[in-house]
Amino acid sequence: MAECLFCRIIAGDIPAEKVYEDEEIFAFKDIAPKAPLHVLVVPKKHIAGLEELEEGDVPLMGRIQLALRDIARDQGVADSGYRVILNCGRDAGQVVFHIHYHLLGGGQGLNLD
Ligand code: AMP
Numbered sequence: 798m799a800e801c802l803f804c805r806i807i808a809g810d811i812p813a814e815k816v817y818e819d820e821e822i823f824a825f826k827d828i829a830p831k832a833p834l835h836v837l838v839v840p841k842k843h844i845a846g847l848e849e850l851e852e853g854d855v856p857l858m859g860r861i862q863l864a865l866r867d868i869a870r871d872q873g874v875a876d877s878g879y880r881v882i883l884n885c886g887r888d889a890g891q892v893v894f895h896i897h898y899h900l901l902g903g904g905q906g907l908n909l910d
């Protein structure tokens with residue numbers, strides 16, 4: 798989707814600090830980190846959010862779980878611990894409507910409200 802911020806980041810039209818990429822998945826540093834490590838992990842396929850998820854997306858979303866685990870290991874927070882968040886809709890504070898997981902780790906930064 799040309800007007801979607803994360804589709805444009807995936808396409809390379811908007812710069813981002815990439816930490817992981819494969820055929821289906823892209824991950825990059827959050828521009829306004831809420832923890833010492835704050836990575837966004839997204840499918841390359843444009844899916845607006847959890848409400849739009851379809852049965853056929855199940856394998857993709859499963860592989861994203863494994864990518865989250867691998868990125869946590871690569872970034873050095875697997876042992877100390879990390880949090881994975883998926884904001885869904887307005888009340889959760891979702892502002893970018895391309896489904897994404899927040900991967901947060903690193904010391905005191907996990908004491909989130
Ligand atoms: P959400 O509130 O769950 O929709 O999260 C959107 C996230 O995208 C926020 O944590 C923003 O800081 C982050 N964000 C917005 N624009 C960019 C960008 N250009 N590069 C990286 N992260 C961004």
Ligand code: ZN
Nearest residue numbers: 801804843895
């Ligand atoms: Zn998109």
